[in-house]
Amino acid sequence: MSTPSVAVAEDTRELTLGQAVNEALAEELRRDPAVFVIGEDVAEAGTPFKVLSGLVEEFGPERIVDSPISEAGIAGIRTTLGATRRSAAQHSQSLHAWFAHVPGLKVVLPSTPADAKGLLKAAIRDDNPVVFFEDKMMFQVKGPVPAGDHVVPLGVADVKRTGRDLTIVATSSMVHVALDAAGTLAGQGVEAEVVDPRTLRPLDADSLVASAKKTGRVLVLDEGYESYGATAELASRIAADAFYDLDAPVRRLGAMDVPIPFSPPLEDLTVPTPAAVVAEARKLMGIDERSA
Numbered sequence: 001m002s003t004p005s006v007a008v009a010e011d012t013r014e015l016t017l018g019q020a021v022n023e024a025l026a027e028e029l030r031r032d033p034a035v036f037v038i039g040e041d042v043a044e045a046g047t048p049f050k051v052l053s054g055l056v057e058e059f060g061p062e063r064i065v066d067s068p069i070s071e072a073g074i075a076g077i078r079t080t081l082g083a084t085r086r087s088a089a090q091h092s093q094s095l096h097a098w099f100a101h102v103p104g105l106k107v108v109l110p111s112t113p114a115d116a117k118g119l120l121k122a123a124i125r126d127d128n129p130v131v132f133f134e135d136k137m138m139f140q141v142k143g144p145v146p147a148g149d150h151v152v153p154l155g156v157a158d159v160k161r162t163g164r165d166l167t168i169v170a171t172s173s174m175v176h177v178a179l180d181a182a183g184t185l186a187g188q189g190v191e192a193e194v195v196d197p198r199t200l201r202p203l204d205a206d207s208l209v210a211s212a213k214k215t216g217r218v219l220v221l222d223e224g225y226e227s228y229g230a231t232a233e234l235a236s237r238i239a240a241d242a243f244y245d246l247d248a249p250v251r252r253l254g255a256m257d258v259p260i261p262f263s264p265p266l267e268d269l270t271v272p273t274p275a276a277v278v279a280e281a282r283k284l285m286g287i288d289e290r291s292a
Contacts, residue, residue: 008266011147018050024118035063037063078226081223081224097229108130108198108199117145130154135172155204159195161194163182166193167195167208167239168221170194178277207242212246229254251283
């Protein structure tokens with residue numbers, strides 16, 4: 001899995017998403033002595049995903065602090081989401097919609113290493129509480145990341161691929177699923193625009209609506225549960241504000257409404273795939289599946 005191609009500046013390097021998160025934290029810790037990290041397995045206890053490697057060595061255990069293994073007793077800015085890691089129901093949830101439902105919380109969902117660095121730096125500097133979701137399956141995804149003080153404002157969506165025939169609004173890892181599907185659709189004569197909200201709160205609804213008005217058809221894609229989830233809110237906002245410009249009802253794809261199973265074949269059926277996105281897009285376009 002790789003990130004979309006972007007213009008690469010001279011001071012841009014190729015990093016994984018995990019390395020981008022590490023770099024953002026290190027830069028903010030150096031910038032502001034009031035910044036610290038506390039959580040399970042973040043310091044001397046070891047870092048299971050290796051995302052925080054080296055931080056305790058540079059900043060010491062006074063600023064990189066291991067908490068007790070007690071999820072009920074700690075809270076922080078960063079957490080993970082994502083299935084298909086064969087970790088069963090207790091470690092495969094995508095529960096960002098829970099937090100987006102709370103007024104006052106900001107909810108961030110980066111899909112690329114550059115966004116991960118820029119959005120995390122913006123979240124640390126924000127005076128409001130921010131919940132920052134990193135898809136654990138994307139820590140090794142590589143992409144260009146600007147060096148230095150790269151900050152991405154919260155509440156600004158990003159068009160990851162331009163298109164004219166339909167809009168796919170996708171979050172977190174589903175951005176890559178959408179881009180994969182868009183490549184397949186392009187071979188079938190359908191140009192899909194892929195829009196990444198990047199933050200659920202604040203939501204850049206104007207950019208989503210603008211794309212919907214441009215293409216006339218919208219598919220909303222999210223790894224969280226489809227019922228009462230992020231897809232419902234995004235689809236509702238788009239349908240309300242772009243109603244007279246739409247050529248078809250907004251469609252959506254989310255995770256199956258079941259606990260994520262441990263069985264690999266069953267787990268692979270629970271979250272949207274590029275093939276499922278292509279099938280939904282073809283329905284939106286009114287293309288007979290037999291002609292594929």
